[in-house]
Amino acid sequence: MSALATAAQIDSARDARLRYRAGHVAPTAGVAPGLTQANMIVLPRDWAFDFLLYAQRNPKACPVLDVTDAGSVSTVLAPGADLRTDLPLYRIWRDGQLAEEVSDASAAWAEHSDLVAFLIGCSFTFETPLLKAGIEVRHITDGTNVPMYLTDQPCRPAGRLRGHLVVSMRPIAPERVADAAMISGRFPAVHGSPVHIGAPERLGIRDLAKPDFGDAVRIEPGEVPVFWACGVTPQAAVMASGVPFAITHSPGHMFVTDIPDAAYHV
Known part of the structure; x- marks a missing residue:
């Protein structure tokens, strides 16, 4: 990742995340232009290897940008961000079924101490x-x-x-x-x-x-x-596989990173 975001770009990404943390809900297409957005799936550590293997076998659909340590709520893609609060809308899954959509995933996140978050490339x-x-x-x-x-x-x-x-x-x-x-x-x-x-x-x-x-x-x-x-x-896999517990972004409501699009250009 040799490309660097400008200060103005990073400010726009941080401002967006702070709005979402405060409860603003809206799709993220067009937000913080020039900065990469990411899909997210969060799983207990017991399921993390299965998903990492699933992503490796299906890289077109599941290109992994970052994987957090178990229990961490931060990512190198946006230092200082909180993955529990800084997306506009989350989905909570139980036994492969959508249980609820929330703008703050902190309560669900607290149910497990070993959650691993995967940030996945987004076509936005x-x-x-x-x-x-x-x-x-x-x-x-x-x-x-x-x-x-x-x-x-x-x-x-x-x-x-x-x-x-x-x-x-x-x-x-x-x-x-x-x-x-x-x-x-x-x-x-x-x-x-x-x-x-x-x-x-x-x-x-x-x-x-x-x-x-x-x-x-x-x-x-x-x-x-x-x-x-x-x-x-990955959400289709959660449904088809009956995954006991997962947190994901709500479709179209992504994590806005501090990484410029140019970092992923080849």
């Missing part, structure tokens, strides 16, 4: 380069959450974990699809290039107007739906 990271290249990102334009879909594509299982790939979708003008693929492909640590272009039925997606997570977005005539691997994939 390459949205700023897309915008700079003149490629519209519809959910940012319309102020909504990104649409995400559970596919019929199985991930490679690991230990007790199994599940299917989740993808995010952005409608792209046909003449810019190749550019979008090339630009995002330069960020392999945050999902990289698309996993599928067009023909959503080939992923088992029946209706683009009914995403499994996030919000539906406008698709203008002629636009092509482009699909990227998504960091909500």
Whole structure:
């Protein structure tokens, strides 16, 4: 990570995290432009190795940016941040079922003394380069959450974990699809290039107007739906595997880091 964030960028990330700590809830697409955002899954240490292996076997969907020590609530991706409070919205999972969504995960976090947090690359990271290249990102334009879909594509299982790939979708003008693929492909640590272009039925997606997570977005005539691997994939594994306890980000509500996007550009 040779690239360095500017003082102004770091201030914008810290300001965002402080707003979330104070209770502000909103999707993070477009927040702190130029700085990397991350998905999060938090598991008891007994499940941490299984998930680390799951991520290693499914790197497109689960590119790991940091793993905390058991019991730690901090990350090198944002010194001084608190992973229990500094995301806008969390999901608490019990026995593979969504138990609640909260803006402060401190109480749930306190139930286990050995929790391990995984910070996973997020496709929001390459949205700023897309915008700079003149490629519209519809959910940012319309102020909504990104649409995400559970596919019929199985991930490679690991230990007790199994599940299917989740993808995010952005409608792209046909003449810019190749550019979008090339630009995002330069960020392999945050999902990289698309996993599928067009023909959503080939992923088992029946209706683009009914995403499994996030919000539906406008698709203008002629636009092509482009699909990227998504960091909500671990939540699909939690559900499919009946994981006894987990904390995750709520889809679209990411952890805003102090790391510039350029650090993950190749």
